Amino acid sequence: MRLTPxxxxxxxxxxxxxxxxxxxxxxxxxxxxxxFFGVILALLIPLLTLRFREPQPLIERPLLALRYILLVIAxxxxxxxxxxxxxxxxxxxxxxxxxxxxxxxxxxxxITILASTVSMTPGTVSxxxxxxxxxxxxxxxxxxxxxxxxxxxxxxxNELIESIKQRYEMPLKEIFQC
Amino acid sequence: xxxxxxxxxxxxxLLGGCFVLIGSIGLTRMPDFFMRLHGPTKATTLGMGGILLxxxxxxxxxxxxxxxxxxxxxxLLITAxxxxxxxxxxxxxxxxxAISKTRGLETIEPAQRKAHDRKMP
Numbered sequence: 001m002r003l004t005p006x007x008x009x010x011x012x013x014x015x016x017x018x019x020x021x022x023x024x025x026x027x028x029x030x031x032x033x034x035x036f037f038g039v040i041l042a043l044l045i046p047l048l049t050l051r052f053r054e055p056q057p058l059i060e061r062p063l064l065a066l067r068y069i070l071l072v073i074a075x076x077x078x079x080x081x082x083x084x085x086x087x088x089x090x091x092x093x094x095x096x097x098x099x100x101x102x103x104x105x106x107x108x109x110x111i112t113i114l115a116s117t118v119s120m121t122p123g124t125v126s127x128x129x130x131x132x133x134x135x136x137x138x139x140x141x142x143x144x145x146x147x148x149x150x151x152x153x154x155x156x157x158n159e160l161i162e163s164i165k166q167r168y169e170m171p172l173k174e175i176f177q178c
Numbered sequence: 179x180x181x182x183x184x185x186x187x188x189x190x191x192l193l194g195g196c197f198v199l200i201g202s203i204g205l206t207r208m209p210d211f212f213m214r215l216h217g218p219t220k221a222t223t224l225g226m227g228g229i230l231l232x233x234x235x236x237x238x239x240x241x242x243x244x245x246x247x248x249x250x251x252x253x254l255l256i257t258a259x260x261x262x263x264x265x266x267x268x269x270x271x272x273x274x275x276a277i278s279k280t281r282g283l284e285t286i287e288p289a290q291r292k293a294h295d296r297k298m299p
Contacts, residue, residue, distance in 0.1 A: 025246050080224035087204035087217050096213050098282035119259035127266040152216045
């Protein structure tokens, strides 16, 4: 996991890229003026806002991150269809449950991304992370963290935990190298 | 506008509308708060996606290319899980009851006080 950027003038390369894209999308054009102004904003805003925030882990494997985004988008589509079926189907057959997923990730940012992904994908909503970050004493090793999720229709607890760890947590560990 | 493109726009609008409707049905039909949360967080994302795709097609065909709907999609994808998380966290904090066949209720920890609160005498 790397917290310090490679170049001081470009502290968060992917946030800069995102800002640049958002600027072009807002203006809906690729004229030279907008390209130029977009680059300036994309470089200036991260530099100006850098001191407001804590350093976050940087993306080490951009291609894997892109693959992860595509995977999540595909899963959102299947999730929507599955949840629609469950909602319209008979209520008696649903088996709701709370499940605790042990996490290998330790930093807050990857855990946040994982929790958001879990919320968007089939039949699960993430509820809470145990133990909460406020309880940590600085300097001591981090305890094992858990993600509490609510499942709409639980069939096999171990299978669900395994699939979340394999499908979403492994790529995140690779992307942030932690 | 060409005939088949009208069909495409209508298809995406209807698809989106269906998913949003199903999400709302889930909101009324499910028996407890935690299950009710699933409909609006998920079914609505694809619903909004469909409606926005329809919008992109429609405006791209009538005038110039229109892509800033993509921004709405991105913001929705980012904010939907956060609001779901805040809602379910609040529900846990208020100890809302889940239906009796819900498993794993014992895995919920009681809300803890902050570390610095505990050090106070």
